[in-house]
Amino acid sequence: MSAKQLGIGLVGYGFMGRTHSNAFRRVPNFFPGVYEPVLIAVAARNEARARDFAAQWGYQRAETDWRKLISAPDIDLIDIASPNDTHAEIAIAAAEAGKMVLCEKPLGRTAAEASTMVDAVEKAGVPNMVWYNYRRVPAVVLAKQLIDEGRLGRIFHYRAKFLQDWTISKDLPQGGEGLWRLDVSISGSGVTGDLLAHCIDTALWLNGPIDEVTAMTETFVKERKHSLTGQIQQVGIDDASAFLARFANGSLATFEATRYARGHKALYTLEINGESASLFWDLHDLHRLQMFDHRDEGRLRGWRSIHITDSDHPYMKHWWVPGLQIGYEHTFVHQFADFLEGLESGSVPGPSFRDGLATDRITDAVLASAKSKTWQSC
Ligand code: SOE
Numbered sequence: 001m002s003a004k005q006l007g008i009g010l011v012g013y014g015f016m017g018r019t020h021s022n023a024f025r026r027v028p029n030f031f032p033g034v035y036e037p038v039l040i041a042v043a044a045r046n047e048a049r050a051r052d053f054a055a056q057w058g059y060q061r062a063e064t065d066w067r068k069l070i071s072a073p074d075i076d077l078i079d080i081a082s083p084n085d086t087h088a089e090i091a092i093a094a095a096e097a098g099k100m101v102l103c104e105k106p107l108g109r110t111a112a113e114a115s116t117m118v119d120a121v122e123k124a125g126v127p128n129m130v131w132y133n134y135r136r137v138p139a140v141v142l143a144k145q146l147i148d149e150g151r152l153g154r155i156f157h158y159r160a161k162f163l164q165d166w167t168i169s170k171d172l173p174q175g176g177e178g179l180w181r182l183d184v185s186i187s188g189s190g191v192t193g194d195l196l197a198h199c200i201d202t203a204l205w206l207n208g209p210i211d212e213v214t215a216m217t218e219t220f221v222k223e224r225k226h227s228l229t230g231q232i233q234q235v236g237i238d239d240a241s242a243f244l245a246r247f248a249n250g251s252l253a254t255f256e257a258t259r260y261a262r263g264h265k266a267l268y269t270l271e272i273n274g275e276s277a278s279l280f281w282d283l284h285d286l287h288r289l290q291m292f293d294h295r296d297e298g299r300l301r302g303w304r305s306i307h308i309t310d311s312d313h314p315y316m317k318h319w320w321v322p323g324l325q326i327g328y329e330h331t332f333v334h335q336f337a338d339f340l341e342g343l344e345s346g347s348v349p350g351p352s353f354r355d356g357l358a359t360d361r362i363t364d365a366v367l368a369s370a371k372s373k374t375w376q377s378c
Contacts, residue, residue: 003028003036006340009069009099010042011090012082013053014178016104017042020081020131021057023332030318031337034344040075043068044082066090070097080104084193085186088113091128091353095120100127102339106197106363107356109188114360118353127348129339130356132201134268136334138326139289141314142306143272143279144206146291152274158207158245158253159271160199162191163264167221167239174235176227182237183226190237192217192363195257195268201351201359202270208249210362210378215243217370220260243366287325 008024010017024037039059043066044050050062066082069075070093078094080087080103087103094101101121107130108114121128134140146152167182174182181187181194204210217238226233240258247253261267268283280290280303289306296302309325311317315334319326342348351359365376 004034005038006035006077006343007038007040007072007075008077008079009040009066009072009075010059010079010081011044011066011069011086012080012104013042013044013050014081016081016131017044017053018057019133019329019332020079020102020104020336021059022329023336024079025058026333027337027340030333031340033337033340035340037336037340041069041072067093070094070099076100077102083180083186084109084188088117091117092120095124095126095128098124098126100343101353102129102131103353103356104131105201105356106130106188106193106360107353108360109193111357111360111364113188114353114357118357121353127339127343128353129335129348130201130351130353131332131335132198132351132356132359133331133335134198134202134283135205135351136315136331136338137281137283137286138314138316138334139281139286139306139308140202140206140270142289142308143281145314146277146279147206147272147274151277151293152272152279153276155207155247155249155251155272155274157271157273158203158247158251159269159273160203160253160255161267161269162195162199162257163261163267164191164195164259165262165264167259168262170221170224172224173227174224174233175229179227182224182235184236187237189363189367190217190219190239190241191257191259192238192241192366193360195259196241196243196255196366197359197363198268199255199257199270200362201355203247203253203255204355204358204362205350206270207247207251207253207272209247209358210245210253211248212375212377213243213245213362213365213369214375215241215366215369217241217367238367238370241366241370243369286327
């Protein structure tokens with residue numbers, strides 16, 4: 001059977017543009033299916049760099065205006081990997097033009113913005129997905145399977161952290177390429193939308209809806225030079241954010257994210273404690289799932305460390321042989337492979353734009369709670 005070609009137009013060539021492009025290229029090798037991704041064009045403001053990126057990753061052409069991608073008849077899918085303030089305008093234009101839309105997280109800078117994006121894709125009826133890639137770590141998928149099979153029993157606690165340390169220096173400017181995450185007008189928020197959003201997306205998927213939150217945030221460095229204006233400007237993002245939550249299933253949760261945890265570069269950890277068993281996962285050891293099962297024979301009971309590399313583990317039969325592990329970039333490959341399989345079967349899996357909106361609603365509630373110092377219903 002000959003493959004159906006799926007023309008891709010990518011907006012943005014930063015770190016995420018690379019992770020997505022790598023996924024587009026790898027999927028046909030490891031997850032062959034009915035659709036064959038064709039890398040048509042990349043759009044970004046800097047013409048020379050867009051051209052270099054296109055040559056390096058195999059895009060047929062480079063544009064400086066993303067609108068050219070939207071109007072191109074050979075492009076079926078728009079992938080948004082540009083800064084957060086551009087997501088809504090591009091996604092809405094793409095949906096209105098009948099293109100499929102993939103969008104980097106967080107979906108919008110606020111839930112209100114995300115909501116306009118959900119309306120657009122749902123009105124147009126176009127397939128859509130948000131790149132919350134940690135849902136596609138094989139160990140995290142195994143955790144989901146174990147929870148859904150009821151092996152943990154009643155869930156009492158959910159605990160998640162995402163720790164980094166790259167903004168501690170007060171000399172680091174805000175704004176501009178590579179540093180737009182520090183400029184609140186572009187990013188929408190600091191670690192709440194950038195890091196906690198990952199923890200929240202995974203938590204909603206694994207443990208169901210959150211009923212209420214109470215939060216605190218802090219901006220440790222209050223003023224930074226802006227890279228584009230050269231002026232010292234107030235910092236509007238949250239540098240650290242922590243919140244307590246109650247899930248609808250009655251479990252209690254703690255979430256924490258910061259860019260000020262000296263020594264931690266991207267330490268995403270999550271732990272779930274149930275009546276019968278507990279699970280623990282750590283991004284720095286992403287190919288392992290730790291499990292404690294109270295039903296094990298007493299003398300042998302203890303935390304086991306499952307090396308997720310066997311062919312009966314999620315996604316692993318597509319990769320190497322048992323014992324050989326995979327890494328971060330594979331999560332994006334899995335997500336795009338699932339997207340294409342969903343197109344084939346007629347049911348694209350989440351996280352959809354509507355799921356992305358659910359996460360944005362929680363991050364909004366977290367920021368509102370930190371400001372008002374009150375519990376917020378979600
Ligand atoms: C921030 O440093 C960042 O790149 C996030 O934007 C990503 O979403 C996260 O996966 C890794 O850290």
